[in-house]
Amino acid sequence: MERLQFATLEARGYEGYLLKEAPERVLQFGEGNFLRAFVENFIDRMNEEAGFDAKVVLAQPRGGHPEAADRFGEQDGLYTLILRGRENGEPKELTRVISCVSRCLDPKRDWDKMLACMENKELRFLVSNTTEAGIVFDAACKATDTPPSSFPAKLTLLLHERWKKGGKGFIILSCELIDHNGDELKRCVNEYIRLWEMEEEFRNWVKEENIFCSTLVDRIVTGSPKGDAPAICEKLGYEDQLIDTGELFAAWVIEGPQSIKEELPFEKAGLPIQVVDDVTPYKQRKVRILNGAHTSMVLGAYLAGKNIVRDCMQDENIRAYLNKAMFEEIIPTLDLPKEELSSFAASVIDRFDNPYIDHQLLDISLNSASKWKARVMPSLTEYVKRKGVLPRCLTFSFAAFIAFYHQGERNGEPYPVRDDPWVLEFFDAHKKDTCDELAHAVVNNEKMWDGELAKLAGFEEAVANDLKRIEEAGMYEAMRECLA
Numbered sequence: 486m487e488r489l490q491f492a493t494l495e496a497r498g499y500e501g502y503l504l505k506e507a508p509e510r511v512l513q514f515g516e517g518n519f520l521r522a523f524v525e526n527f528i529d530r531m532n533e534e535a536g537f538d539a540k541v542v543l544a545q546p547r548g549g550h551p552e553a554a555d556r557f558g559e560q561d562g563l564y565t566l567i568l569r570g571r572e573n574g575e576p577k578e579l580t581r582v583i584s585c586v587s588r589c590l591d592p593k594r595d596w597d598k599m600l601a602c603m604e605n606k607e608l609r610f611l612v613s614n615t616t617e618a619g620i621v622f623d624a625a626c627k628a629t630d631t632p633p634s635s636f637p638a639k640l641t642l643l644l645h646e647r648w649k650k651g652g653k654g655f656i657i658l659s660c661e662l663i664d665h666n667g668d669e670l671k672r673c674v675n676e677y678i679r680l681w682e683m684e685e686e687f688r689n690w691v692k693e694e695n696i697f698c699s700t701l702v703d704r705i706v707t708g709s710p711k712g713d714a715p716a717i718c719e720k721l722g723y724e725d726q727l728i729d730t731g732e733l734f735a736a737w738v739i740e741g742p743q744s745i746k747e748e749l750p751f752e753k754a755g756l757p758i759q760v761v762d763d764v765t766p767y768k769q770r771k772v773r774i775l776n777g778a779h780t781s782m783v784l785g786a787y788l789a790g791k792n793i794v795r796d797c798m799q800d801e802n803i804r805a806y807l808n809k810a811m812f813e814e815i816i817p818t819l820d821l822p823k824e825e826l827s828s829f830a831a832s833v834i835d836r837f838d839n840p841y842i843d844h845q846l847l848d849i850s851l852n853s854a855s856k857w858k859a860r861v862m863p864s865l866t867e868y869v870k871r872k873g874v875l876p877r878c879l880t881f882s883f884a885a886f887i888a889f890y891h892q893g894e895r896n897g898e899p900y901p902v903r904d905d906p907w908v909l910e911f912f913d914a915h916k917k918d919t920c921d922e923l924a925h926a927v928v929n930n931e932k933m934w935d936g937e938l939a940k941l942a943g944f945e946e947a948v949a950n951d952l953k954r955i956e957e958a959g960m961y962e963a964m965r966e967c968l969a
Contacts, residue, residue: 508607510539518708535750548593562586564727637673654694667699785885814876818867884951924949
């Protein structure tokens with residue numbers, strides 16, 4: 486079978502969009518599955534639908550894997566992206582050959598080529614997703630390193646090269662999953678400028694001519710289909726070592742000046758990208774609705790007999806429980822327009838019901854103590870503040886969390902409870918507690934909840950009552966009763 490290349494597609498009479506030649510306008514730190522199913526998909530569509538006419542240079546964040554970088558050259562930068570999920574309740578699959586990648590560089594081998602990119606006057610955008618640990622300041626990095634190990638140190642040297650060449654500054658789009666990712670990256674760059682005693686004129690150029698954008702990214706990317714790859718390639722009619730897969734849903738919220746829209750024609754291409762003054766409420770929307778819905782449902786659903794998220798969506802009572810939690814208890818605690826919040830919540834239902842993703846509830850259960858605190862507790866406490874009463878489903882989700890950690894088995898079969906050692910030790914110490922004793926101990930654990938839950942009038946009693954009902958009637962029936 487022939488390798489995916491421009492010549493292969495031309496020989497097969499491929500009728501999809503392909504871009505052979507274009508200026509390199511984007512340098513991207515990160516060649517992994519997520520960015521290729523997210524940023525490159527958007528750029529490819531802007532090329533086709535809005536005349537963006539841009540190629541992307543990929544760069545490995547740390548380097549040391551030249552064979553991985555070379556795969557892109559072997560395929561002319563092409564790869565197949567398959568997006569699958571539900572849209573308006575119906576299964577849908579989209580297959581696209583992405584043609585916006587020009588090459589992939591390994592900084593340990595190709596540092597001189599990365600520096601040479603700074604001479605390209607067409608280069609305007611820098612994108613990064615170097616994992617949560619990527620945006621860090623490492624004082625051991627030196628300006629003479631070729632290259633330094635940390636991503637912000639590499640970026641500082643690249644910016645310095647750009648400044649020396651008299652080039653225009655960049656729009657820098659950080660996609661790492663940390664709060665205020667763009668601000669943190671800018672802080673690290675300024676730390677290196679200080680550490681390396683670089684020119685004051687350069688420091689001013691970084692500040693005045695470059696836009697460091699904090700962004701929020703949202704798409705589940707399942708990556709390489711692995712075992713299914715041979716069958717997919719057989720169907721496609723070519724060999725592709727870089728196949729990527731993900732869900733249909735995507736959202737990219739960029740914190741920055743509205744002028745960005747004049748340079749990135751995403752509105753013309755109809756893409757789900759927003760430029761806003763403050764990304765915080767959009768992150769709050771994602772954490773509370775998407776992640777909070779996950780966390781408030783999965784532990785109870787597992788004890789109710791379900792194994793994957795899609796199973797929950799196909800159960801009338803559990804789906805109704807989730808809907809009540811999202812639409813009646815979480816959305817009223819948020820300040821974005823209600824229509825926007827409701828639309829996002831509706832998309833969550835389609836995402837959870839994705840027929841192509843088997844998302845295991847036990848996988849989601851990892852570290853549920855910290856997840857419940859970050860994702861569910863803010864909605865619960867804000868609901869009480871605004872409404873003056875306890876939210877029924879979110880309160881029950883806390884009892885389900887306790888029951889999951891306390892029971893440790895389902896229908897006589899043990900299941901793994903995975904969390905920090907001190908959390909597991911705490912629950913182990915309360916194995917023989919009654920429902921009242923257990924509720925009191927957990928609600929009043931200040932290390933877990935910073936004393937917030939103990940302040941809520943009637944919360945401990947409500948949780949104890951839910952634990953008793955779970956014990957008496959079983960989890961499924963207890964969840965169903967939340968709908969009354």
